[in-house]
Amino acid sequence: MIANTKIGKDGAQAKLVLDNVHKSFGQHHVLDGIDLSVPKGKSLVVIGGSGSGKSVMLKCALGLMQPDSGHVRVDGVDTTEYDTEQRNELMKKFGMLFQGGALFDSLPIWENVAFGLLQNTDISKKDARDVAIDKLRAVGLGSKIADQFPAELSGGMQKRVSLARAIASDPEIIFFDEPTTGLDPIMADVINDLIIKCREDLGATTLSITHDMASARKIADNIAMLYRGKIIWHGKAGEIENSNNNYVDQFVHGRADGPIKMDVA
Amino acid sequence: MNDTNVRQRKTAYNPIGFVLMQVLNACTKVGQMILGFFAGVGKLSLFTARGIKSCFTPPFYARHIGRQLVDIGYYSLPVVGLTALFTGMVLALQSYTGFARFNAESAIANVVVLSITRELAPVLAGLMVAGRIGASIAAEIATMRVTEQIDALVTLSTNPFKYLIAPRLIAGTLMLPVLVLIADIIGVMGGYAVSVYSLGFLPESYLRQTWDFLQFIDVFSGLVKAAVFGFIVTLMGCYYGYYSGRGAQGVGSATINAVVSSSILILVFNYVLTQVFFS
Structure with a gap:
Protein backbone atom coordinates (compact mmCIF):
# COMPACT_ATOMS: atom_id res chain seq x y z
CA MET A 1 0.00 0.00 0.00
CA ILE A 2 1.27 3.43 -0.90
CA ALA A 3 1.07 6.04 1.82
CA ASN A 4 0.23 9.48 0.61
CA THR A 5 0.43 12.80 2.36
CA LYS A 6 -1.03 14.89 -0.43
CA ILE A 7 -2.21 18.17 1.01
CA GLY A 8 -5.36 19.89 -0.17
CA LYS A 9 -5.33 23.47 -1.33
CA ASP A 10 -6.46 24.80 2.04
CA GLY A 11 -3.80 22.86 3.93
CA ALA A 12 -6.04 20.02 5.22
CA GLN A 13 -4.95 16.45 4.53
CA ALA A 14 -6.67 14.99 1.50
CA LYS A 15 -9.40 12.49 2.42
CA LEU A 16 -9.88 11.21 -1.11
CA VAL A 17 -7.39 11.41 -3.96
CA LEU A 18 -7.63 10.37 -7.60
CA ASP A 19 -4.16 10.17 -9.07
CA ASN A 20 -3.77 10.01 -12.86
CA VAL A 21 -6.83 7.75 -13.28
CA HIS A 22 -7.42 6.35 -16.76
CA LYS A 23 -10.41 4.32 -17.93
CA SER A 24 -11.30 3.21 -21.45
CA PHE A 25 -14.11 1.17 -22.96
CA GLY A 26 -12.71 -0.36 -26.16
CA GLN A 27 -11.29 2.52 -28.23
CA HIS A 28 -13.17 5.13 -26.22
CA HIS A 29 -11.01 6.86 -23.58
CA VAL A 30 -13.54 8.00 -21.01
CA LEU A 31 -11.07 9.13 -18.32
CA ASP A 32 -7.77 10.46 -19.59
CA GLY A 33 -5.63 11.05 -16.52
CA ILE A 34 -7.84 12.45 -13.77
CA ASP A 35 -6.13 14.14 -10.81
CA LEU A 36 -8.43 15.22 -8.01
CA SER A 37 -8.05 15.75 -4.30
CA VAL A 38 -10.84 16.31 -1.78
CA PRO A 39 -9.66 17.77 1.55
CA LYS A 40 -11.15 16.30 4.71
CA GLY A 41 -14.52 17.78 5.60
CA LYS A 42 -14.80 19.67 2.31
CA SER A 43 -17.21 19.36 -0.58
CA LEU A 44 -15.93 18.98 -4.12
CA VAL A 45 -18.42 19.18 -6.96
CA VAL A 46 -17.38 17.95 -10.41
CA ILE A 47 -19.36 19.55 -13.20
CA GLY A 48 -19.46 18.53 -16.83
CA GLY A 49 -21.81 17.82 -19.71
CA SER A 50 -23.41 14.52 -20.57
CA GLY A 51 -20.82 11.99 -21.73
CA SER A 52 -17.90 13.90 -20.19
CA GLY A 53 -17.02 10.93 -17.96
CA LYS A 54 -18.47 12.16 -14.65
CA SER A 55 -20.31 8.93 -13.78
CA VAL A 56 -17.33 6.74 -14.66
CA MET A 57 -15.07 8.96 -12.53
CA LEU A 58 -17.47 8.66 -9.59
CA LYS A 59 -17.66 4.87 -10.00
CA CYS A 60 -13.85 4.64 -10.09
CA ALA A 61 -13.57 6.79 -6.95
CA LEU A 62 -16.21 4.66 -5.21
CA GLY A 63 -14.64 1.37 -6.31
CA LEU A 64 -17.59 0.16 -8.41
CA MET A 65 -15.23 0.27 -11.41
CA GLN A 66 -11.56 -0.60 -11.60
CA PRO A 67 -9.42 2.09 -13.29
CA ASP A 68 -7.19 0.86 -16.14
CA SER A 69 -4.31 2.74 -14.56
CA GLY A 70 -3.77 5.32 -11.84
CA HIS A 71 -4.61 5.22 -8.14
CA VAL A 72 -7.49 6.00 -5.82
CA ARG A 73 -6.42 6.81 -2.26
CA VAL A 74 -8.63 7.07 0.80
CA ASP A 75 -6.99 8.55 3.91
CA GLY A 76 -3.67 8.20 2.12
CA VAL A 77 -4.08 4.46 1.50
CA ASP A 78 -4.14 3.12 -2.04
CA THR A 79 -7.44 1.25 -2.46
CA THR A 80 -7.24 0.63 -6.21
CA GLU A 81 -6.38 -3.07 -6.00
CA TYR A 82 -8.65 -3.97 -3.07
CA ASP A 83 -10.36 -7.38 -3.25
CA THR A 84 -14.04 -7.96 -2.47
CA GLU A 85 -13.58 -8.33 1.30
CA GLN A 86 -11.34 -5.27 1.61
CA ARG A 87 -13.77 -3.34 -0.56
CA ASN A 88 -16.67 -4.35 1.71
CA GLU A 89 -14.75 -3.00 4.71
CA LEU A 90 -13.87 0.21 2.87
CA MET A 91 -17.50 0.76 1.84
CA LYS A 92 -18.39 1.13 5.52
CA LYS A 93 -16.67 4.54 5.34
CA PHE A 94 -18.75 5.51 2.31
CA GLY A 95 -22.30 6.64 1.66
CA MET A 96 -23.72 7.01 -1.82
CA LEU A 97 -26.77 8.82 -3.15
CA PHE A 98 -27.62 7.32 -6.54
CA GLN A 99 -29.14 9.39 -9.31
CA GLY A 100 -32.35 7.36 -9.45
CA GLY A 101 -32.38 6.62 -5.73
CA ALA A 102 -31.62 2.89 -6.27
CA LEU A 103 -33.90 1.94 -3.39
CA PHE A 104 -34.56 -1.80 -3.01
CA ASP A 105 -38.14 -2.09 -4.18
CA SER A 106 -38.74 -5.40 -2.41
CA LEU A 107 -38.03 -3.88 1.03
CA PRO A 108 -40.06 -1.37 3.06
CA ILE A 109 -38.62 2.14 3.49
CA TRP A 110 -37.23 1.59 6.98
CA GLU A 111 -35.37 -1.58 5.91
CA ASN A 112 -33.94 0.33 2.96
CA VAL A 113 -32.61 3.03 5.27
CA ALA A 114 -31.29 0.56 7.85
CA PHE A 115 -29.98 -1.91 5.24
CA GLY A 116 -26.28 -1.25 5.90
CA LEU A 117 -26.78 -1.45 9.66
CA LEU A 118 -28.76 -4.70 9.47
CA GLN A 119 -26.19 -6.32 7.17
CA ASN A 120 -22.99 -5.17 8.82
CA THR A 121 -23.74 -4.87 12.53
CA ASP A 122 -25.43 -6.96 15.21
CA ILE A 123 -28.11 -4.33 15.79
CA SER A 124 -31.58 -5.66 16.62
CA LYS A 125 -34.40 -5.06 14.17
CA LYS A 126 -36.17 -2.77 16.64
CA ASP A 127 -33.10 -0.59 17.19
CA ALA A 128 -32.39 -0.52 13.44
CA ARG A 129 -35.93 0.65 12.85
CA ASP A 130 -35.49 3.43 15.43
CA VAL A 131 -32.27 4.56 13.75
CA ALA A 132 -34.02 4.48 10.35
CA ILE A 133 -36.85 6.63 11.66
CA ASP A 134 -34.32 9.11 13.14
CA LYS A 135 -32.54 9.32 9.79
CA LEU A 136 -35.83 9.74 7.95
CA ARG A 137 -36.66 12.59 10.30
CA ALA A 138 -33.26 14.14 9.57
CA VAL A 139 -34.25 14.35 5.89
CA GLY A 140 -37.67 15.75 6.71
CA LEU A 141 -39.76 12.58 6.41
CA GLY A 142 -42.21 11.34 9.02
CA SER A 143 -42.26 7.90 10.59
CA LYS A 144 -45.56 7.03 8.91
CA ILE A 145 -43.82 6.23 5.61
CA ALA A 146 -41.47 3.75 7.31
CA ASP A 147 -43.60 0.75 6.41
CA GLN A 148 -44.43 1.86 2.87
CA PHE A 149 -42.57 0.59 -0.18
CA PRO A 150 -40.41 2.77 -2.47
CA ALA A 151 -42.87 2.54 -5.39
CA GLU A 152 -45.51 4.27 -3.24
CA LEU A 153 -43.39 7.43 -2.85
CA SER A 154 -42.86 10.43 -5.16
CA GLY A 155 -39.48 11.03 -6.84
CA GLY A 156 -38.49 13.72 -4.32
CA MET A 157 -39.38 11.51 -1.36
CA GLN A 158 -37.46 8.58 -2.85
CA LYS A 159 -34.42 10.84 -3.21
CA ARG A 160 -34.73 11.86 0.45
CA VAL A 161 -35.07 8.22 1.55
CA SER A 162 -31.98 7.44 -0.49
CA LEU A 163 -30.16 10.30 1.24
CA ALA A 164 -31.29 8.91 4.61
CA ARG A 165 -29.86 5.50 3.57
CA ALA A 166 -26.59 7.13 2.47
CA ILE A 167 -26.11 8.79 5.88
CA ALA A 168 -27.54 5.94 8.00
CA SER A 169 -24.19 4.48 9.00
CA ASP A 170 -22.55 7.90 9.60
CA PRO A 171 -20.12 7.68 6.66
CA GLU A 172 -16.87 9.63 6.42
CA ILE A 173 -17.20 10.24 2.68
CA ILE A 174 -20.50 10.73 0.87
CA PHE A 175 -20.82 10.53 -2.91
CA PHE A 176 -23.67 12.26 -4.72
CA ASP A 177 -24.57 11.28 -8.29
CA GLU A 178 -26.65 14.07 -9.85
CA PRO A 179 -28.53 14.71 -6.58
CA THR A 180 -31.05 17.17 -8.06
CA THR A 181 -31.66 15.66 -11.50
CA GLY A 182 -35.32 15.01 -12.24
CA LEU A 183 -36.62 17.17 -9.37
CA ASP A 184 -38.55 20.44 -9.54
CA PRO A 185 -36.50 23.54 -8.61
CA ILE A 186 -37.98 23.80 -5.12
CA MET A 187 -37.42 20.13 -4.27
CA ALA A 188 -33.92 20.42 -5.78
CA ASP A 189 -33.18 23.23 -3.33
CA VAL A 190 -34.62 21.18 -0.47
CA ILE A 191 -32.21 18.37 -1.38
CA ASN A 192 -29.31 20.85 -1.62
CA ASP A 193 -30.12 22.15 1.88
CA LEU A 194 -30.34 18.59 3.21
CA ILE A 195 -26.98 17.70 1.67
CA ILE A 196 -25.36 20.73 3.38
CA LYS A 197 -27.08 19.91 6.68
CA CYS A 198 -26.09 16.23 6.59
CA ARG A 199 -22.51 17.11 5.76
CA GLU A 200 -22.31 19.60 8.60
CA ASP A 201 -23.95 17.20 11.08
CA LEU A 202 -21.64 14.31 10.18
CA GLY A 203 -18.53 16.36 9.37
CA ALA A 204 -18.26 14.24 6.24
CA THR A 205 -16.21 14.80 3.10
CA THR A 206 -18.31 14.85 -0.07
CA LEU A 207 -17.73 14.30 -3.77
CA SER A 208 -20.62 15.16 -6.05
CA ILE A 209 -21.14 15.14 -9.80
CA THR A 210 -23.80 17.31 -11.37
CA HIS A 211 -24.65 19.45 -14.36
CA ASP A 212 -27.00 21.60 -12.28
CA MET A 213 -25.05 24.83 -11.68
CA ALA A 214 -27.48 26.08 -9.02
CA SER A 215 -26.82 22.92 -7.03
CA ALA A 216 -23.06 23.11 -7.62
CA ARG A 217 -22.85 26.72 -6.42
CA LYS A 218 -24.83 25.90 -3.31
CA ILE A 219 -23.21 22.69 -2.07
CA ALA A 220 -19.60 23.09 -3.26
CA ASP A 221 -16.51 24.35 -1.45
CA ASN A 222 -14.48 23.55 -4.55
CA ILE A 223 -15.57 22.93 -8.12
CA ALA A 224 -13.77 21.01 -10.86
CA MET A 225 -14.85 20.81 -14.47
CA LEU A 226 -14.50 17.60 -16.45
CA TYR A 227 -14.37 17.74 -20.23
CA ARG A 228 -13.52 14.83 -22.52
CA GLY A 229 -12.04 12.80 -19.68
CA LYS A 230 -9.78 15.54 -18.31
CA ILE A 231 -10.10 18.06 -15.50
CA ILE A 232 -9.87 21.36 -17.39
CA TRP A 233 -10.48 23.69 -14.42
CA HIS A 234 -10.33 23.39 -10.65
CA GLY A 235 -10.93 26.12 -8.09
CA LYS A 236 -12.99 27.55 -5.24
CA ALA A 237 -16.75 27.63 -5.76
CA GLY A 238 -16.73 31.44 -5.64
CA GLU A 239 -14.14 31.68 -8.40
CA ILE A 240 -16.16 29.89 -11.03
CA GLU A 241 -17.82 33.05 -12.36
CA ASN A 242 -14.35 34.50 -13.10
CA SER A 243 -12.57 31.38 -14.24
CA ASN A 244 -11.10 32.97 -17.40
CA ASN A 245 -11.75 29.62 -19.07
CA ASN A 246 -13.98 29.67 -22.15
CA TYR A 247 -15.15 26.08 -21.59
CA VAL A 248 -16.16 26.77 -18.00
CA ASP A 249 -17.84 30.04 -18.94
CA GLN A 250 -19.87 28.36 -21.67
CA PHE A 251 -20.99 25.60 -19.32
CA VAL A 252 -21.73 27.87 -16.34
CA HIS A 253 -23.85 30.20 -18.46
CA GLY A 254 -25.45 27.38 -20.43
CA ARG A 255 -24.64 28.70 -23.91
CA ALA A 256 -24.93 26.62 -27.07
CA ASP A 257 -22.18 28.69 -28.75
CA GLY A 258 -18.63 28.25 -27.59
CA PRO A 259 -15.69 25.89 -27.63
CA ILE A 260 -17.78 22.92 -26.36
CA LYS A 261 -19.60 21.35 -29.30
CA MET A 262 -22.52 19.06 -28.62
CA ASP A 263 -23.21 16.07 -30.85
CA VAL A 264 -26.73 16.93 -31.91
CA ALA A 265 -26.76 15.12 -35.26
CA MET B 1 -12.37 15.83 -53.53
CA ASN B 2 -11.48 14.70 -57.05
CA ASP B 3 -8.44 12.85 -55.75
CA THR B 4 -10.62 10.95 -53.28
CA ASN B 5 -13.08 9.97 -55.98
CA VAL B 6 -10.32 8.71 -58.23
CA ARG B 7 -8.81 6.72 -55.35
CA GLN B 8 -12.18 5.21 -54.43
CA ARG B 9 -12.84 4.24 -58.03
CA LYS B 10 -9.42 2.61 -58.31
CA THR B 11 -10.08 0.53 -55.18
CA ALA B 12 -13.58 -0.42 -56.29
CA TYR B 13 -12.46 -1.49 -59.73
CA ASN B 14 -9.38 -3.40 -58.63
CA PRO B 15 -10.79 -6.96 -58.57
CA ILE B 16 -7.92 -8.52 -56.62
CA GLY B 17 -7.91 -5.76 -54.02
CA PHE B 18 -11.69 -5.96 -53.75
CA VAL B 19 -11.67 -9.72 -53.21
CA LEU B 20 -8.82 -9.46 -50.73
CA MET B 21 -10.75 -6.84 -48.76
CA GLN B 22 -13.83 -9.05 -48.68
CA VAL B 23 -11.81 -12.06 -47.50
CA LEU B 24 -10.11 -9.92 -44.86
CA ASN B 25 -13.46 -8.56 -43.65
CA ALA B 26 -14.89 -12.09 -43.45
CA CYS B 27 -11.82 -13.25 -41.49
CA THR B 28 -12.20 -10.30 -39.11
CA LYS B 29 -15.85 -11.15 -38.50
CA VAL B 30 -15.10 -14.85 -37.93
CA GLY B 31 -12.21 -13.93 -35.63
CA GLN B 32 -14.38 -11.54 -33.66
CA MET B 33 -17.08 -14.18 -33.31
CA ILE B 34 -14.62 -16.82 -32.08
CA LEU B 35 -12.99 -14.41 -29.63
CA GLY B 36 -16.42 -13.26 -28.48
CA PHE B 37 -17.51 -16.87 -27.94
CA PHE B 38 -14.46 -17.74 -25.83
CA ALA B 39 -14.73 -14.48 -23.90
CA GLY B 40 -18.36 -15.36 -23.16
CA VAL B 41 -17.47 -18.89 -22.05
CA GLY B 42 -14.75 -17.48 -19.79
CA LYS B 43 -17.11 -14.90 -18.30
CA LEU B 44 -19.79 -17.53 -17.65
CA SER B 45 -17.23 -19.92 -16.10
CA LEU B 46 -15.95 -17.23 -13.74
CA PHE B 47 -19.51 -16.28 -12.84
CA THR B 48 -20.37 -19.95 -12.17
CA ALA B 49 -17.27 -20.45 -10.00
CA ARG B 50 -18.02 -17.28 -8.02
CA GLY B 51 -21.67 -18.31 -7.69
CA ILE B 52 -20.81 -21.80 -6.37
CA LYS B 53 -18.22 -20.38 -3.95
CA SER B 54 -20.82 -17.93 -2.61
CA CYS B 55 -23.17 -20.86 -1.87
CA PHE B 56 -20.65 -22.36 0.56
CA THR B 57 -19.20 -19.29 2.27
CA PRO B 58 -20.92 -17.15 4.91
CA PRO B 59 -22.86 -14.97 5.32
CA PHE B 60 -25.92 -17.07 4.40
Missing part, protein backbone atom coordinates in the same frame (compact mmCIF):
# COMPACT_ATOMS: atom_id res chain seq x y z
CA TYR B 61 -29.14 -15.18 3.90
CA ALA B 62 -31.63 -17.68 5.35
CA ARG B 63 -34.65 -15.42 4.79
CA HIS B 64 -33.79 -15.04 1.11
CA ILE B 65 -33.12 -18.74 0.66
CA GLY B 66 -36.51 -19.47 2.27
CA ARG B 67 -38.28 -17.01 -0.01
CA GLN B 68 -36.66 -18.51 -3.09
CA LEU B 69 -37.51 -22.06 -1.94
CA VAL B 70 -41.16 -21.06 -1.76
CA ASP B 71 -41.05 -19.12 -5.06
CA ILE B 72 -39.30 -21.84 -7.02
CA GLY B 73 -40.83 -24.86 -5.30
CA TYR B 74 -44.30 -24.11 -4.01
CA TYR B 75 -45.43 -21.65 -6.68
CA SER B 76 -44.15 -23.84 -9.55
CA LEU B 77 -46.10 -26.82 -8.25
CA PRO B 78 -49.37 -26.19 -10.17
CA VAL B 79 -47.69 -25.76 -13.55
CA VAL B 80 -45.31 -28.70 -13.07
CA GLY B 81 -48.10 -30.88 -11.64
CA LEU B 82 -50.44 -30.18 -14.56
CA THR B 83 -47.67 -30.84 -17.07
CA ALA B 84 -46.88 -34.18 -15.42
CA LEU B 85 -50.54 -35.16 -15.15
CA PHE B 86 -51.34 -34.63 -18.82
CA THR B 87 -48.04 -36.12 -19.96
CA GLY B 88 -48.75 -39.31 -17.98
CA MET B 89 -52.28 -39.46 -19.38
CA VAL B 90 -51.31 -38.94 -23.00
CA LEU B 91 -48.44 -41.40 -22.63
CA ALA B 92 -50.86 -44.14 -21.52
CA LEU B 93 -53.20 -43.40 -24.41
CA GLN B 94 -50.48 -43.33 -27.05
CA SER B 95 -48.68 -46.44 -25.84
CA TYR B 96 -52.00 -48.27 -25.71
CA THR B 97 -52.55 -47.41 -29.39
CA GLY B 98 -49.12 -48.81 -30.24
CA PHE B 99 -48.97 -51.83 -27.93
CA ALA B 100 -52.51 -53.02 -28.65
CA ARG B 101 -51.34 -53.93 -32.16
CA PHE B 102 -48.92 -56.47 -30.64
CA ASN B 103 -51.13 -57.58 -27.75
CA ALA B 104 -48.57 -56.02 -25.43
CA GLU B 105 -50.91 -53.81 -23.42
CA SER B 106 -49.37 -55.05 -20.19
CA ALA B 107 -46.22 -53.07 -21.03
CA ILE B 108 -48.08 -49.75 -20.75
CA ALA B 109 -47.48 -49.37 -17.01
CA ASN B 110 -43.81 -50.06 -17.57
CA VAL B 111 -43.51 -47.53 -20.40
CA VAL B 112 -45.34 -44.85 -18.45
CA VAL B 113 -43.31 -45.16 -15.26
CA LEU B 114 -39.92 -45.40 -16.99
CA SER B 115 -40.60 -42.53 -19.40
CA ILE B 116 -41.91 -40.31 -16.64
CA THR B 117 -39.23 -40.93 -14.04
CA ARG B 118 -36.22 -41.09 -16.33
CA GLU B 119 -36.96 -38.44 -18.93
CA LEU B 120 -40.24 -36.63 -19.09
CA ALA B 121 -40.68 -35.43 -15.52
CA PRO B 122 -37.19 -33.90 -15.17
CA VAL B 123 -37.02 -32.46 -18.69
CA LEU B 124 -40.55 -31.06 -18.82
CA ALA B 125 -40.36 -29.75 -15.24
CA GLY B 126 -36.98 -28.19 -16.10
CA LEU B 127 -38.39 -26.50 -19.20
CA MET B 128 -41.49 -25.26 -17.37
CA VAL B 129 -39.36 -23.87 -14.53
CA ALA B 130 -36.99 -22.30 -17.10
CA GLY B 131 -39.96 -20.40 -18.50
CA ARG B 132 -41.39 -19.45 -15.15
CA ILE B 133 -38.43 -19.01 -12.81
CA GLY B 134 -35.53 -18.40 -15.23
CA ALA B 135 -37.43 -15.52 -16.82
CA SER B 136 -38.48 -14.03 -13.51
CA ILE B 137 -34.97 -14.22 -12.01
CA ALA B 138 -33.41 -12.66 -15.12
CA ALA B 139 -35.98 -9.85 -15.24
CA GLU B 140 -35.70 -9.11 -11.50
CA ILE B 141 -31.91 -9.03 -11.36
CA ALA B 142 -31.67 -7.16 -14.68
CA THR B 143 -34.05 -4.50 -13.35
CA MET B 144 -31.92 -4.24 -10.23
CA ARG B 145 -28.84 -3.79 -12.44
CA VAL B 146 -30.53 -1.14 -14.60
CA THR B 147 -31.82 0.84 -11.60
CA GLU B 148 -28.38 0.63 -9.89
CA GLN B 149 -29.73 -1.47 -7.02
CA ILE B 150 -26.83 -3.93 -7.47
CA ASP B 151 -24.32 -1.05 -7.21
CA ALA B 152 -26.25 0.13 -4.14
CA LEU B 153 -25.77 -3.32 -2.55
CA VAL B 154 -22.01 -3.04 -3.07
CA THR B 155 -21.90 0.45 -1.54
CA LEU B 156 -23.74 -0.95 1.49
CA SER B 157 -20.94 -3.51 2.00
CA THR B 158 -23.10 -6.38 0.77
CA ASN B 159 -21.75 -8.89 -1.73
CA PRO B 160 -24.43 -9.22 -4.46
CA PHE B 161 -23.29 -12.79 -5.17
CA LYS B 162 -24.10 -13.84 -1.64
CA TYR B 163 -27.22 -11.71 -1.31
CA LEU B 164 -28.82 -12.28 -4.74
CA ILE B 165 -27.19 -15.15 -6.61
CA ALA B 166 -26.41 -17.79 -3.96
CA PRO B 167 -29.97 -18.02 -2.51
CA ARG B 168 -31.39 -18.58 -6.00
CA LEU B 169 -28.79 -21.20 -6.95
CA ILE B 170 -29.32 -23.07 -3.68
CA ALA B 171 -33.12 -22.95 -3.95
CA GLY B 172 -33.14 -24.01 -7.62
CA THR B 173 -30.80 -26.96 -7.05
CA LEU B 174 -32.74 -28.16 -3.99
CA MET B 175 -36.31 -27.57 -5.13
CA LEU B 176 -36.31 -29.00 -8.65
CA PRO B 177 -35.68 -32.58 -7.42
CA VAL B 178 -38.60 -32.15 -4.99
CA LEU B 179 -40.82 -30.88 -7.82
CA VAL B 180 -39.74 -33.77 -10.05
CA LEU B 181 -40.45 -36.35 -7.34
CA ILE B 182 -43.97 -34.95 -7.04
CA ALA B 183 -44.24 -34.83 -10.86
CA ASP B 184 -43.17 -38.53 -10.98
CA ILE B 185 -46.06 -39.48 -8.70
CA ILE B 186 -48.62 -37.27 -10.48
CA GLY B 187 -47.46 -38.46 -13.92
CA VAL B 188 -47.76 -42.13 -12.98
CA MET B 189 -51.16 -41.41 -11.47
CA GLY B 190 -52.21 -39.73 -14.75
CA GLY B 191 -51.26 -42.89 -16.64
CA TYR B 192 -53.05 -44.99 -14.02
CA ALA B 193 -56.24 -42.90 -14.30
CA VAL B 194 -56.42 -43.23 -18.10
CA SER B 195 -55.49 -46.94 -18.05
CA VAL B 196 -57.98 -47.87 -15.33
CA TYR B 197 -60.92 -45.55 -16.05
CA SER B 198 -60.67 -45.28 -19.83
CA LEU B 199 -58.80 -48.35 -21.10
CA GLY B 200 -60.26 -50.89 -18.68
CA PHE B 201 -57.13 -52.05 -16.81
CA LEU B 202 -57.39 -53.63 -13.38
CA PRO B 203 -56.16 -51.15 -10.74
CA GLU B 204 -54.16 -53.71 -8.74
CA SER B 205 -52.37 -55.23 -11.72
CA TYR B 206 -51.51 -51.77 -13.16
CA LEU B 207 -50.00 -50.64 -9.88
CA ARG B 208 -48.17 -53.96 -9.41
CA GLN B 209 -46.68 -53.75 -12.91
CA THR B 210 -45.63 -50.16 -12.25
CA TRP B 211 -43.97 -51.05 -8.95
CA ASP B 212 -42.33 -54.30 -10.14
CA PHE B 213 -40.60 -52.70 -13.08
CA LEU B 214 -39.45 -49.60 -11.27
CA GLN B 215 -35.82 -49.56 -10.13
CA PHE B 216 -34.06 -47.16 -7.80
CA ILE B 217 -31.79 -45.86 -10.58
CA ASP B 218 -34.81 -44.77 -12.67
CA VAL B 219 -36.00 -42.34 -10.01
CA PHE B 220 -32.52 -41.43 -8.79
CA SER B 221 -31.22 -40.51 -12.29
CA GLY B 222 -34.30 -38.30 -12.78
CA LEU B 223 -33.67 -36.52 -9.49
CA VAL B 224 -29.99 -35.93 -10.28
CA LYS B 225 -31.03 -34.52 -13.64
CA ALA B 226 -33.54 -32.30 -11.86
CA ALA B 227 -30.87 -30.90 -9.52
CA VAL B 228 -28.60 -30.12 -12.49
CA PHE B 229 -31.48 -28.51 -14.42
CA GLY B 230 -32.46 -26.45 -11.36
CA PHE B 231 -28.89 -25.19 -11.13
CA ILE B 232 -28.78 -24.41 -14.86
CA VAL B 233 -32.08 -22.49 -14.85
CA THR B 234 -31.20 -20.32 -11.85
CA LEU B 235 -27.59 -19.82 -13.02
CA MET B 236 -28.68 -18.63 -16.47
CA GLY B 237 -31.34 -16.35 -14.99
CA CYS B 238 -28.78 -14.82 -12.61
CA TYR B 239 -26.02 -14.57 -15.25
CA TYR B 240 -28.04 -12.79 -17.90
CA GLY B 241 -29.74 -10.59 -15.30
CA TYR B 242 -26.44 -9.63 -13.66
CA TYR B 243 -24.82 -8.65 -16.96
CA SER B 244 -27.96 -7.06 -18.40
CA GLY B 245 -27.68 -4.18 -20.87
CA ARG B 246 -29.25 -0.81 -20.23
CA GLY B 247 -32.92 0.10 -20.24
CA ALA B 248 -36.07 -1.85 -20.96
CA GLN B 249 -34.44 -3.47 -23.98
CA GLY B 250 -31.59 -4.76 -21.83
CA VAL B 251 -34.06 -6.36 -19.42
CA GLY B 252 -35.99 -7.90 -22.33
CA SER B 253 -32.84 -9.38 -23.89
CA ALA B 254 -31.68 -10.72 -20.54
CA THR B 255 -34.99 -12.53 -20.08
CA ILE B 256 -35.00 -14.03 -23.57
CA ASN B 257 -31.36 -15.14 -23.32
CA ALA B 258 -31.94 -16.72 -19.90
CA VAL B 259 -34.93 -18.78 -21.06
CA VAL B 260 -33.48 -19.83 -24.43
CA SER B 261 -30.03 -20.74 -23.13
CA SER B 262 -31.33 -22.63 -20.10
CA SER B 263 -33.82 -24.57 -22.27
CA ILE B 264 -31.09 -25.60 -24.71
CA LEU B 265 -28.65 -26.45 -21.93
CA ILE B 266 -31.33 -28.60 -20.26
CA LEU B 267 -31.72 -30.65 -23.46
CA VAL B 268 -27.94 -30.97 -23.92
CA PHE B 269 -27.29 -31.95 -20.30
CA ASN B 270 -30.23 -34.35 -20.39
CA TYR B 271 -28.45 -36.27 -23.14
CA VAL B 272 -25.09 -36.11 -21.36
CA LEU B 273 -26.55 -37.33 -18.05
CA THR B 274 -28.51 -40.12 -19.75
CA GLN B 275 -25.22 -41.27 -21.32
CA VAL B 276 -23.52 -41.16 -17.93
CA PHE B 277 -26.27 -43.13 -16.14
CA PHE B 278 -27.37 -45.68 -18.72
CA SER B 279 -24.59 -46.34 -21.24
